[in-house]
Amino acid sequence: MAKSKALLIDITKCVGCHECEKACTEANHLPKDDGPITDLSATHFTYLKSFNDETVFVRRLCMHCIKPTCVSACLVGAFTKTDTGAVLYDESKCIGCRYCMQACPFEVPRYEWGSLAPKIQKCRLCYERIVAGRQTACAEACLVGATVFGDRDDLIREARSRIDGNPGGYVDGIYGLTEAGGTSVLFLSSIPFEKLGFPTNIPNEPIPDLSWRVLSQVPKYAVAAGVTLFGIRWITARRTEVARFEAEERLRAITGQREG
Amino acid sequence: MKFKGMLKLTFWKAVAIVLMASGFAAAVQRYALGLGATTNLKDTFPWGIWIGFDILVGVGLAAGGFTIAATVYIFGIERFRPILRPTILTAFLGYLLVIAGLMADLGRPWAIWHAMIMWNPHSVMFEVAWCVMLYTTVLALEFSPVVLEHFRLRRTLKVVRAITVPLVILGVILSTLHQSSLGSLFLIIPGRMHPLWYSGIIPFLFIISCVAAGLAMTIVESFLSSRAFGREVELPLLSEIARVIVVVLALYFTVRIQDLMSRDALRYVFVPSYQSAMFLVEIVLGVVLPFCLLLSPKVRTSRRGLFYSAVLVLLGFVAHRMNTAITSMEHWPDRMYIPSVQEIAVTLGLAAFGFTAFAFVSRYFHVFGEAPHCAVVEPVAEPSALASASLD
Numbered sequence: 001m002a003k004s005k006a007l008l009i010d011i012t013k014c015v016g017c018h019e020c021e022k023a024c025t026e027a028n029h030l031p032k033d034d035g036p037i038t039d040l041s042a043t044h045f046t047y048l049k050s051f052n053d054e055t056v057f058v059r060r061l062c063m064h065c066i067k068p069t070c071v072s073a074c075l076v077g078a079f080t081k082t083d084t085g086a087v088l089y090d091e092s093k094c095i096g097c098r099y100c101m102q103a104c105p106f107e108v109p110r111y112e113w114g115s116l117a118p119k120i121q122k123c124r125l126c127y128e129r130i131v132a133g134r135q136t137a138c139a140e141a142c143l144v145g146a147t148v149f150g151d152r153d154d155l156i157r158e159a160r161s162r163i164d165g166n167p168g169g170y171v172d173g174i175y176g177l178t179e180a181g182g183t184s185v186l187f188l189s190s191i192p193f194e195k196l197g198f199p200t201n202i203p204n205e206p207i208p209d210l211s212w213r214v215l216s217q218v219p220k221y222a223v224a225a226g227v228t229l230f231g232i233r234w235i236t237a238r239r240t241e242v243a244r245f246e247a248e249e250r251l252r253a254i255t256g257q258r259e260g
Numbered sequence: 261m262k263f264k265g266m267l268k269l270t271f272w273k274a275v276a277i278v279l280m281a282s283g284f285a286a287a288v289q290r291y292a293l294g295l296g297a298t299t300n301l302k303d304t305f306p307w308g309i310w311i312g313f314d315i316l317v318g319v320g321l322a323a324g325g326f327t328i329a330a331t332v333y334i335f336g337i338e339r340f341r342p343i344l345r346p347t348i349l350t351a352f353l354g355y356l357l358v359i360a361g362l363m364a365d366l367g368r369p370w371a372i373w374h375a376m377i378m379w380n381p382h383s384v385m386f387e388v389a390w391c392v393m394l395y396t397t398v399l400a401l402e403f404s405p406v407v408l409e410h411f412r413l414r415r416t417l418k419v420v421r422a423i424t425v426p427l428v429i430l431g432v433i434l435s436t437l438h439q440s441s442l443g444s445l446f447l448i449i450p451g452r453m454h455p456l457w458y459s460g461i462i463p464f465l466f467i468i469s470c471v472a473a474g475l476a477m478t479i480v481e482s483f484l485s486s487r488a489f490g491r492e493v494e495l496p497l498l499s500e501i502a503r504v505i506v507v508v509l510a511l512y513f514t515v516r517i518q519d520l521m522s523r524d525a526l527r528y529v530f531v532p533s534y535q536s537a538m539f540l541v542e543i544v545l546g547v548v549l550p551f552c553l554l555l556s557p558k559v560r561t562s563r564r565g566l567f568y569s570a571v572l573v574l575l576g577f578v579a580h581r582m583n584t585a586i587t588s589m590e591h592w593p594d595r596m597y598i599p600s601v602q603e604i605a606v607t608l609g610l611a612a613f614g615f616t617a618f619a620f621v622s623r624y625f626h627v628f629g630e631a632p633h634c635a636v637v638e639p640v641a642e643p644s645a646l647a648s649a650s651l652d
Contacts, residue, residue, distance in 0.1 A: 039303075040303070041303065069448055072380075072382045072383060072448075073383055073384070073385065073448060074380060074383055074385070075375055075378075075380055075383040075385035075386040075388075075389055076371075076374045076375060076378035076379075076380065077378055077379070077380040077383075093371075093374055093378050094367075094368055094371065095366055095367075095368050095369075095371040095372055095374050095375065096366045096367020096368035096369070096371070097365075097366060097367075097385060098306040098307065098367065099383075099385045099445070101303065101306040102306055102307055102449060102452075103448045103449060105450075105451050105452075107303075107304070107452075110303050111295075111303060111306065111367070113294065113295055113296025113301070113302065113303075114294055114296045114297070115294060115296075116291075116294050117367075117368060118294070118295065118367040118368070199451055201450070201451050202450075202451055203450060207448055207450075208382060208448070210447045210448055210450065210460075211382075211384045211444055211447045211448045212382060214384075214440075214444050214447060214463055215381070215382065215384060215387060215444070218387060218437060221433075221437070222433050222437070225432065225433045225436070226429060226430075226433055229330070229334050229429045229432055229433075230429060232334050232335065233333070233334045233336075233425055233429070236334070236335055236336030237336065239336070240336060
């Protein structure tokens, strides 16, 4: 896999047909249920949220960050960022601490709460399909081209040209270009992203750096603390030794005087 | 005679038995039905009181172990030796309970050993896991002389005594790393936490606050055990500890407020909300009030004053860690969390088990009182103990 793949989702083009949800359910062999999907869940890896009296539709799915927080948060390394761009989860490693759910800035990972051997569930960017040279199920199912699949670099160029070609039609900015250091799912919109439920307080640097800054100091701290504590112990031990010696000296002096 | 004392049913024993039984029943339910059916955890709120209380608070209350051990063994302040063993026991039991709580909370507890062989050094949770494993081992070794003495295992005792100082130093390093890493867990969640609690210096705040809490725990436990075993409290020692607590609280308060100011977050205190109310409880009742109380020598040297001030310090500490893990992530109305009956039952059951185990161990082993009178162990005296003897 030469280049990292990505999705570009143009909110202005989406007509709200929910075909992406259906295709996702099918491609991931998830249970089909009747009623409308209301949120991401262990059995729904994407869903379409409507805004402005059901005129604007926003897809929610794993953002497949370039430097994913879940990958760095998982203590047993159950998450990996693959060459395809997909962030994958390996249940055979997972111990179920749910730190990934807590850590994800987009609150994507979902849990099988009802299971006795619960797994994390989320969009896999159709990893097997990409490896086989196909596009994701949602992109293939999209009738109006609101979700398109491609190389991330190409999609950024495409997004840029859409904004430049229709200045009034888009908010000037691609969501996912820099958020959390960049993601493999990119959004274009005519309405400011914060009004569509996108978290906009996400740092523009990779989030794992926030904890690595502290974690990387641990060995230095351990060595420094060890040396300091041994030093203090050495001084206090020496001090008591000297005190004992002096006490003995005094005792000897007194007894010596008596004898003399 | 000892057994007679054990079998007599008192009010608190009855309470402990009920709590442990209901905790056990709740734990059975949790393993039979899963997390979803027995907890109020959900996708938007994946961590509850088993993390916020059982683990974050449990580890913090065990901090007396490393502070008192360092005081005696590193700084050579021998007069604190009488309270060394009870604090080490508290810490050791505390860590065992933390592991028990973790086994309830983990979705796949049978895979917990993965932490030993599947490494991700970029994860704060990795550091937390290794600190728990290593420090529990260190605490077991630090407490082992009590058991070895009891069974007169002289040779093993000699070995443990010989490595006591390196062990204590390792314990201080691991313990401080563990306390701070529990805070570092939250560094990665800037977006989700209320600004009154999210801060780049959480790990540092966690270290300062655990020192105050560990020492306050030493005071409280000394009072409780004096009542249970009918022995005298070490009042002058505890007053001295209270003085240290005053300094630590002052440092904590200064750092906490400075941090809020530097992040321009202090203004949230004055916006009436659930979060600002919880913050005020935490800071005013749990930091400022005990600080003012313990500042007075009269309070510091009175039994009642000491006890209640220490309880307030513990309250403030519990509030800070629970607020960090739970309150700061709550959002009305879509993201609220109230623990389920089972979550509360397991938590209370574990706490009751901790008290019971402490009472049991200190009844059958030599935990309290002067240096062990067991003749077998006398010859392998500590150099520092010798020194203090000669100084007398």
